Amino acid sequence: SQQGEEDPQALSIQEGENATMNCSYKTSINNLQWYRQNSGRGLVHLILIRSNEREKHSGRLRVTLDTSKKSSSLLITASRAADTASYFCATDGGKLIFGQGTTLQVKP
Amino acid sequence: DSGVTQTPKHLITATGQRVTLRCSPRSGDLSVYWYQQSLDQGLQFLIQYYNGEERAKGNILERFSAQQFPDLHSELNLSSLELGDSALYFCASSVGWRDSPLHFGNGTRLTVT
Numbered sequence: 445s446q447q448g449e450e451d452p453q454a455l456s457i458q459e460g461e462n463a464t465m466n467c468s469y470k471t472s473i474n475n476l477q478w479y480r481q482n483s484g485r486g487l488v489h490l491i492l493i494r495s496n497e498r499e500k501h502s503g504r505l506r507v508t509l510d511t512s513k514k515s516s517s518l519l520i521t522a523s524r525a526a527d528t529a530s531y532f533c534a535t536d537g538g539k540l541i542f543g544q545g546t547t548l549q550v551k552p
Numbered sequence: 553d554s555g556v557t558q559t560p561k562h563l564i565t566a567t568g569q570r571v572t573l574r575c576s577p578r579s580g581d582l583s584v585y586w587y588q589q590s591l592d593q594g595l596q597f598l599i600q601y602y603n604g605e606e607r608a609k610g611n612i613l614e615r616f617s618a619q620q621f622p623d624l625h626s627e628l629n630l631s632s633l634e635l636g637d638s639a640l641y642f643c644a645s646s647v648g649w650r651d652s653p654l655h656f657g658n659g660t661r662l663t664v665t
Contacts, residue, residue, distance in 0.1 A: 475651055486554060486642060486656030487595075494651070532595065536650060539608045540585065542595040 448476070448516075448533040448543035456549040463520040465546040467533030468513075476509055476516050477534045481545070487532065490518075525552045555579060558643050558657035566665055570631040573660045577624055577645030583607065584626040585646070585654060586618055590639040601626060602649035633664045 448469045457463055467476070475494045479487040491507045493500045493516070500507045506519040520527055530545040555578035565571055577584050586598040597610035601620035612618075615633075620626045630637060640659045646652035 477653065479654075479656075484640070484659075486556070486658045487644075487654070488554075489653035489655065492651075492653050534654075538650075539597055539600065539610055540654065541597055541610075542587070544594045 448535045448541065450531070450533055450543045450546045452546060453544070454547045454549075456551065457523060459523060459525055459550055459552050461523055461550075463523050463527070463548055463550070465518045465531050465533075465548070467516045467518070467535075467543060469516075469533075469535045470514065471535075471537050473511075473535045473537045475536045476507075477536065477540070478505075478507060478516075478518050479532045479534060479542070481530045481532065483529075490531075520548075523548075523550045525550050554655040554657065556643060556645050556655050556657035558641075558660050560660060561658070562661050562663075564663045564665065565633060567633055567635060569633050569664075570629065571633065571662065573628040573630070573641055573643075573662075575626045575628070575643030575645075575657060577626070577643075578655050581645035581647050581655065582624065583646045583649050583652070584620050584624070585644040586612075586626070586628050587642040587644065588639045589642060589659070593639075595642075598628070600649075607649050630662070635664050638662055638664045 448467045451466045478490040532545045557576040598612040600608040644654040644656045
């Protein structure tokens with residue numbers, strides 16, 4: 445299926461450390477997006493990277509996309525306790541399909 | 553605040569019943585999406601509308617239907633409800649029909665007893 449799969453499923457780090465989450469997918473895409481969800485709330489869009497882009501930055505976020513390997517990574521630098529949330533990649537190949545997410549816990 | 557409004561926030565109903573979930577998209581957005589989120593299935597894409605027309609369909613059950621009205625608000629109708637339909641239902645909107653970030657509402661939590 446087109447669905448992205450995030451890795452790891454769960455990640456626990458200390459405040460100030462970097463967090464890296466990976467996403468793999470199976471089919472061709474137009475773009476890949478990353479979202480964040482705080483418990484029980486709606487998802488919040490973080491970054492959209494198009495299939496012809498390789499890297500994108502937004503504040504402390506860095507996203508890479510490797511279409512040859514059908515994979516993407518989200519790096520959060522200098523993490524904060526407030527970054528604790530679930531992070532989802534979503535692949536757009538005509539429908540926006542979300543992966544199962546990575547649960548990130550940042551300990552103060 | 554995403555600008556997407558979903559009502560009601562919570563809904564408790566019995567098996568076999570029918571419910572309607574409502575979504576008002578962010579001002580200026582023409583696309584509306586519906587997603588179902590449950591613990592075992594994750595976030596499942598149900599359906600997308602763009603300016604009143606169905607644009608893409610996901611794993612939406614035949615018991616479920618949706619529409620987008622001329623004022624761009626959307627409704628998701630769930631009928632013959634089963635216990636397994638208990639989930640968080642999200643509406644999201646975007647400006648275009650593709651290559652656009654989605655803006656999510658806070659969801660409707662449906663509990664079927």
